[in-house]
Amino acid sequence: MTGLHVFCGPQRYTPRMLRPPRLASLVASNSDILAALGAAAWVVAADSHSDAPGLEGAVRLGPDLDIDVAALSAARPDLVLASLSVPGQERVVQRVRDAGLEVLVLDPISVHDTLADIRTIGHAVGLADRAEEVARTLDAELDTLRLPFSAPPRVLVEWWPRPIIAATRESWVTDLLERVGAVNALADRAGRSAPLTLDEVRAARPDVIVCSWCGAKRLRPEVIEARGLGVPVVAIHESGLGRPGPRLLEGARHLHAALESLVPA
Structure with a gap:
């Protein structure tokens, strides 16, 4: 299964809320995306591997495959961001679901999926325009790096x-x-x-x-x-x-x- 985007929980964040969403990130890739969107300050909890700038105020939850779900719940996130790009994270996702938290689960296997996930996260947190800009820029800059091999190494x-x-x-x-x-x-x-x-x-x-x-x-x-x-x-x-x-x-x-x-x- 690819490009998996699953929400569950009692309430989905919408841009109509009067305050920024309280976010939790369980993997470094999602934290990097949030930082690129300018939303790192909204992250109230993150795994210990995440090293994106702006996460200084986030509660650290332990390694991505051993998340402290009690500490995650105590941080009261509106939305938890997980990713099956980390093998084994599906077990963590189940524990987060069992705790009644709303979770967005991504499952990229390609660059195309990654660009789509940037847009998905941007839409989910009310930053769709910024996400479109980040995704388009990444795609365009990758295009500039192709080398003219006669036989690809x-x-x-x-x-x-x-x-x-x-x-x-x-x-x-x-x-x-x-x-x-x-x-x-x-x-x-x-x-x-x-x-x-x-x-x-x-x-x-x-x-x-x-x-x-x-x-x-x-x-x-x-x-x-x-x-x-x-x-x-x-x-x-x-x-x-x-x-x-x-x-x-x-x-x-x-x-x-x-x-x-x-x-x-």
């Missing part, structure tokens, strides 16, 4: 090293790579991500491996280099590749810079 984006987990076909990474002129080396493998053996990584024939470990305090591309595949490895923080929101532009710019040297003279 095959790129493998690694989310975790042990076991090796990498982005597969149903990931926004596939679209993002296409926007810069490359291809996902695992585009023939179904799903959003998959564990891989070293032989499977070798069989994918990547020209470049991207180290973008989710939740890692420090990226260590030398760990990937030590596998002996003889493939260039670049490090790009997961905030640029692992969050389906406006910061995908950062990831695309890093990909562009990393791949530019591969363009034939």
